[in-house]
Structure formats: C-alpha cells, structure tokens
Amino acid sequence: MKELRREPIVQRWVLISSEHPPANPKDSCPFCSGNEKDTPPEILAVRPPGGRADQWLLRVVPNVFPFFRIEGNLDRRAVGMYDEMNGIGAHELVIETPQHFQHWGTMSTEELSRVLWAYQQRFLDLRKDSRFRQVIVAKNHYSDHIRIPHQHSHIVAMPIIPKRIDEEIKGLDDYYRHKERCIFCDVLHEEIAVATRVVFESANFVAFCPYASRYPYELWVVPKNHAPDFAQISEPELKDLALNLRHVLGRLKAALHDPPYSLVVHSTPVQKFFHKGFHWHIELRPRVEERSGFEWATGFFVNFTPPEFAAKKLREAREE
Ligand SMILES: [Zn+2]
Ligand SMILES: [Zn+2]
Ligand SMILES: [Zn+2]
Numbered sequence: 607m608k609e610l611r612r613e614p615i616v617q618r619w620v621l622i623s624s625e626h627p628p629a630n631p632k633d634s635c636p637f638c639s640g641n642e643k644d645t646p647p648e649i650l651a652v653r654p655p656g657g658r659a660d661q662w663l664l665r666v667v668p669n670v671f672p673f674f675r676i677e678g679n680l681d682r683r684a685v686g687m688y689d690e691m692n693g694i695g696a697h698e699l700v701i702e703t704p705q706h707f708q709h710w711g712t713m714s715t716e717e718l719s720r721v722l723w724a725y726q727q728r729f730l731d732l733r734k735d736s737r738f739r740q741v742i743v744a745k746n747h748y749s750d751h752i753r754i755p756h757q758h759s760h761i762v763a764m765p766i767i768p769k770r771i772d773e774e775i776k777g778l779d780d781y782y783r784h785k786e787r788c789i790f791c792d793v794l795h796e797e798i799a800v801a802t803r804v805v806f807e808s809a810n811f812v813a814f815c816p817y818a819s820r821y822p823y824e825l826w827v828v829p830k831n832h833a834p835d836f837a838q839i840s841e842p843e844l845k846d847l848a849l850n851l852r853h854v855l856g857r858l859k860a861a862l863h864d865p866p867y868s869l870v871v872h873s874t875p876v877q878k879f880f881h882k883g884f885h886w887h888i889e890l891r892p893r894v895e896e897r898s899g900f901e902w903a904t905g906f907f908v909n910f911t912p913p914e915f916a917a918k919k920l921r922e923a924r925e926e
Contacts, residue, residue, distance in 0.1 A: 608675055608693030610766060619766045621693050627671035637756035639704040646670060649698060650727060652720060664720050665701045666728060672697030673762060680737055680765050696732055696763040700724050708757045711856030712926055718848035729837035732763040733876040740764045740771060743871040767875045778883050790885030791832050803913050805920045808850040810843045815913035822895055822911035825854060827888040834884040836873035856925035858892060866893040
C-alpha cells in the first residue's frame with residue numbers, strides 16, 4: 607500500500623507506505639561496476655564509445671525500494687473528511703560514478719557536470735508525464751539514513767507540490783505583489799553587496815550561507831540570472847555550476863572533516879503549475895548537529911553557528 611494523505615490542518619501531503627526497505631543490503635555494493643545485474647535495467651547511461659556493459663561513467667536506474675510506484679492512476683478521493691490519492695510517482699537513482707569512494711569536492715568538474723547533466727535529462731523526461739507536478743533531486747552523503755555509501759542521488763517525480771516549494775512560491779508571490787521584483791534576485795544582490803556570507807562566486811552562481819540559516823553551515827547555491835527552471839540550464843551554466851559546487855563541497859569537506867550532508871534542487875513545479883516567478887536554487891545542509899526536539903515541536907530553529915562565521919570558515923578552508 608502506498609497512499610498520499612493530506613494532513614488537513616497545515617495541508618501537508620504525507621506518503622503512507624506499508625512497504626519498508628530492508629535494513630541491510632547484501633555485502634557487495636550494487637552500484638559498483640561489475641554488479642549491474644543487481645540493479646533494475648538502466649533508464650540512462652553514459653559509456654565511452656564502444657564501452658562494454660560494465661564500462662560506464664554514470665547510470666540512472668529505477669529505485670528498487672521506491673517511495674512511489676510508477677503505474678496506475680492517482681484516483682483522487684475523499685475518505686470521510688480527508689483527501690487521499692494513490693502514491694503514484696517516479697523514483698530513480700543516479701549512480702554518479704563507477705568508483706565506490708568519491709566526493710563531490712574531489713570529483714573533476716567534468717564528472718560533476720555529467721551528474722548535473724543526468725539530472726537535467728531526467729527532469730526533462732519525467733515532466734512529460736501529466737500526472738506529475740514536481741520533480742525533485744535529493745542527495746545524501748554518508749548520512750545515517752543511506753544504505754549505500756557509493757555516491758548516488760535520488761530523482762523523485764511527485765503528483766503533488768511539496769510543502770517547502772509551496773511555501774517558497776507563496777513567499778515569492780507575496781514579495782512580487784508588493785515590489786514587482788523577485789525576492790531571490792534581491793537576496794542575491796544583497797548578499798553580493800554585503801559579501802560576508804558569500805562562500806564562492808563563479809560566473810553564473812553564488813554560494814552563500816543564508817542570512818537566517820536554519821542549520822549550522824547551511825548553504826544555498828543560486829543562479830545570478832533569474833530562471834525558474836533548473837531543466838533549462840545552458841551547457842556553459844551547467845559547467846559553471848559544477849565548478850561552483852566542486853569548490854563549495856571541497857571547502858565543506860576540508861573545513862568540517864567530510865561531514866555528512868543533504869542537498870536538494872528546488873525548481874519550479876511543472877505542467878500547468880509551472881511558475882515563471884520561481885527562482886530555482888540548490889539548498890545544502892551539512893548534518894553536523896543533532897537537532898533538538900524543539901525544532902520538531904515548533905518549526906522554530908535555533909542555530910548556534912552564525913552564517914557569517916560559517917561562510918568565513920568555508921571561504922578560508924583549503925581544498926584538497
Ligand atoms: Zn560501490
Ligand atoms: Zn529571481
Ligand atoms: Zn528552496
């Protein structure tokens with residue numbers, strides 16, 4: 607059973623599933639080259655010309671333990687006073703490199719560009735499905751939650767707009783109504799002018815610790831030019847983003863001794879919910895502190911690492 611149920615008070619969709627992924631995979635890594643048979647057939651792969659099945663540089667495969675299932679109708683319905691629909695969506699894994707131990711901070715710009723290109727290809731493909739309203743990329747590096755340390759990311763196409771994106775859209779729309787400007791564009795101008803929270807600026811992107819960072823060393827990477835849609839990134843921009851991320855992750859690795867982190871790409875919803883006022887961006891949260899129950903209880907964040915301090919430490923970190 608996989609169902610999307612809407613919490614009626616704050617109107618947050620929650621996926622309720624009776625299928626639980628197994629705690630421990632078998633000893634060998636299903637993502638290493640030579641173990642291709644341990645994953646479902648590829649959706650997308652990059653191989654050198656004439657490369658054999660195990661000579662790949664990157665693969666995209668369906669997740670064996672998906673949040674959502676791909677087949678079926680949404681079947682939106684009322685259950686008593688509640689709203690519910692089937693848990694339909696896509697859940698794919700990008701196996702970013704054939705090497706078991708890798709890090710974005712030490713991968714080449716070319717390798718990282720390939721990963722971003724794969725995200726873009728899957729964004730463009732998945733949005734054609736009229737059942738989906740949002741495509742999300744999420745990546746966890748060495749966090750407690752992941753079963754396999756081999757570098758990979760999740761691409762999830764959902765039939766709903768997640769709460770966090772919905773909140774950002776409300777913020778963007780509200781600001782636009784008053785000022786007829788994009789709040790993200792204004793934040794970028796401010797951060798570049800003030801400079802104390804900037805970690806790395808490249809030709810097209812700025813990485814900075816946000817003014818009201820919720821988490822220690824929280825980072826946002828935002829395109830300088832207003833653009834709602836990650837999937838429409840140009841090739842030079844994609845390469846510049848790879849360069850930017852490589853430096854930012856390299857500094858994070860050096861400054862905090864390779865912390866676990868989570869990274870997410872926030873882009874406009876798709877189909878009829880496409881929002882040209884959206885300003886796509888990446889949010890990154892190092893997992894360096896256990897959160898208190900207070901945040902869970904209230905949605906109110908307490909951060910003991912001022913973003914100005916975090917940005918300075920990251921700017922001064924020496925990459926490998
Ligand atoms: Zn591996
Ligand atoms: Zn903007
Ligand atoms: Zn965001």
